[in-house]
Amino acid sequence: MASTPSRFRHEALLYEGLAGFVAETSSFVREGLRAGEAVMVAAVAEHAGPLREELGEAAGVEYLDMDSVGRNPARIIPAWRDWVERNTVRGTACRGVGELAWPGRSELELRECRVHEHLVNPAFEAGPPWRLLCPYDAALPEPVLAGVTASHPELRGCAPPAACGRFDPDGGTACFDAPLPRLGPPLYRTDFGLDELPLLRAEIRRRAAGLGLHGERLADFVLVADELAGNSVRHGGGGGSLAVWGCARHAVCEVRDEGVIRDPLVGRRRPDLRSANGGAGLWSVNQLCDLLIIHSTGPGGTAVRAYLDTGSPEQAHVPSLNG
Numbered sequence: 001m002a003s004t005p006s007r008f009r010h011e012a013l014l015y016e017g018l019a020g021f022v023a024e025t026s027s028f029v030r031e032g033l034r035a036g037e038a039v040m041v042a043a044v045a046e047h048a049g050p051l052r053e054e055l056g057e058a059a060g061v062e063y064l065d066m067d068s069v070g071r072n073p074a075r076i077i078p079a080w081r082d083w084v085e086r087n088t089v090r091g092t093a094c095r096g097v098g099e100l101a102w103p104g105r106s107e108l109e110l111r112e113c114r115v116h117e118h119l120v121n122p123a124f125e126a127g128p129p130w131r132l133l134c135p136y137d138a139a140l141p142e143p144v145l146a147g148v149t150a151s152h153p154e155l156r157g158c159a160p161p162a163a164c165g166r167f168d169p170d171g172g173t174a175c176f177d178a179p180l181p182r183l184g185p186p187l188y189r190t191d192f193g194l195d196e197l198p199l200l201r202a203e204i205r206r207r208a209a210g211l212g213l214h215g216e217r218l219a220d221f222v223l224v225a226d227e228l229a230g231n232s233v234r235h236g237g238g239g240g241s242l243a244v245w246g247c248a249r250h251a252v253c254e255v256r257d258e259g260v261i262r263d264p265l266v267g268r269r270r271p272d273l274r275s276a277n278g279g280a281g282l283w284s285v286n287q288l289c290d291l292l293i294i295h296s297t298g299p300g301g302t303a304v305r306a307y308l309d310t311g312s313p314e315q316a317h318v319p320s321l322n323g
Contacts, residue, residue, distance in 0.1 A: 008124040012152035013135040014145070021047055021135055025097050026054045028133050028156070032095040033060055038087040042066045042076070042098040043135075070100055073109070073116040074286040077123050077268045084130055094130035101136055101144060108181065110144055112293060117151035118171035123265055175264050176296040180303055183252070186243035187211075192229055193239035200242065201226050204253070207244050211251040212310040220288040224306045225253045231281040232257035236302060247307070250290070254305040261296040 013028075015021045025041070029051075032039045041048055042064040055061060062083070070076050080096060087094050100113045117134065124130070133156060136148050149155065150168045188207045192200050201222055208221040225242065232240035236257025245252040267282030282304075286292055289306040296302040 007129050008127065009129075009131045009154060010120055010124070010152055011131065011133045011154040011156045012148045013133055013156045014138045014148070015135055016138050018047065018050060021099075021137075022050050022054050024156070025051055025133070025135055028095070028097060029055060029061060032131075035093070037093045037095050038062075038083075040064060040083055040094075040096045042070065042079070042096065044099070044102045047099060047102070066099060066102070070098075072286055072289060072291050073100060073112045074268055074292055076100065076116060077120060077265070078270055080120075080132070081123070081127075081270075084124075084128055088128040094128075096130070096132045097135065098132060099135045101140060103137060103140075108293070109291060111178070112291060114144075114147040114151060115175045117147070118168075118175055119264055119268065121151070121153070121169070122172045123268065172264050176261060176294050178295065180254070180293060180295050180305055183245050183247065186245050186254075189241065189243040191239065191241045192232075194233050196239075197226070197229060197233070200229060204242075204244065208251055211244075211246045213251055213308070217308060217311070221251055221253065221308050224285050224288050224308065225255075227281045227285050228253065228255035228304055228306065231255070231304075232259070234281075235259050246310075249310050250307045251310055252305060252307050254303060256301060256303045258301040259296075260298055261294060261302055267292070 013024055015024050029039050029041065037060070039060055040062040041051060043051070044067045045065065048063055048065075052061075052063065064079060066076075069079050076098065080098070083096070084094050100116060101110055105113065120132065124132075134148075134152065136145065138145070146166075149166045151171055153167045153169075187210075188203070190196075190200065190203070204225040205218065205222050208218055213221050225244075229240070229242055232238075232255055236259030240255055240257030243254045245254075267286050269283070271280035271283045282292075285304075285306055288308070290309050291307040293305050294302070
């Protein structure tokens with residue numbers, strides 16, 4: 001019989017090197033297996049492989065490729081939610097290991113990892129009780145580690161865990177306050193309303209092809225731009241402005257409007273297609289792009305920026321905060 005926790009527990013783990021990762025996470029996983037819990041490990045292959053070798057083919061352990069699912073951090077909460085709900089229906093308690101900030105992440109990706117970690121708390125606090133352990137390499141930059149203690153109520157290895165950090169319970173409510181990093185002059189910029197959407201799609205297709213997108217990725221970029229522009233028409237005052245950049249190995253689309261996003265989890269919940277409350281557009285965009293960043297405040301309206309990989313060899317990841 002599984003030992004069910006009484007609430008959702010969001011724990012951080014600071015480890016040193018690959019050996020430290022394997023030792024600490026394998027202990028956490030084995031605790032769950034002994035309790036009869038379902039266990040899932042979401043990590044990049046470089047870490048999941050050695051952990052899997054240490055554990056052997058342990059029954060009950062599932063593995064999720066974080067390099068694929070977690071490239072855009074906004075896709076991770078839905079993946080955890082689906083897994084937890086599937087096991088909760090079976091009456092099985094859950095625990096997970098999720099390493100989001102692996103070595104090689106850019107500054108901009110790490111910024112969105114921090115947003116994700118803050119949003120995990122409100123996303124699961126009212127749901128089924130389970131445990132999520134988030135390992136962080138102690139060699140990561142100090143600002144990243146400071147964000148870890150602010151976004152996690154518990155730090156594994158401390159006694160009592162809740163006293164070990166500077167947890168900010170309201171961090172999720174301010175996740176869209178930070179302005180977007182500045183980019184250079186856009187390759188294309190236009191204002192639009194409902195009547196301009198058909199011509200806008202054609203122009204975006206032409207511009208994106210010039211950035212090296214083709215085939216499915218070209219279609220994805222056009223759909224991302226169309227969804228963001230359509231959201232502005234429906235929820236942002238009837239229209240907005242759209243800009244396109246070529247940035248290292250990414251095509252970038254940004255839409256600005258006068259609306260305000262009040263739900264920080266928008267786009268991170270699987271949408272109810274019967275509901276008129278919105279969210280389906282940003283959900284779709286998150287499934288298609290490699291990174292999505294949002295700035296939304298009352299006086300300044302909303303800016304949403306999507307990055308899609310062009311596949312060019314110039315840079316392996318999303319660019320830094322300096323563009």
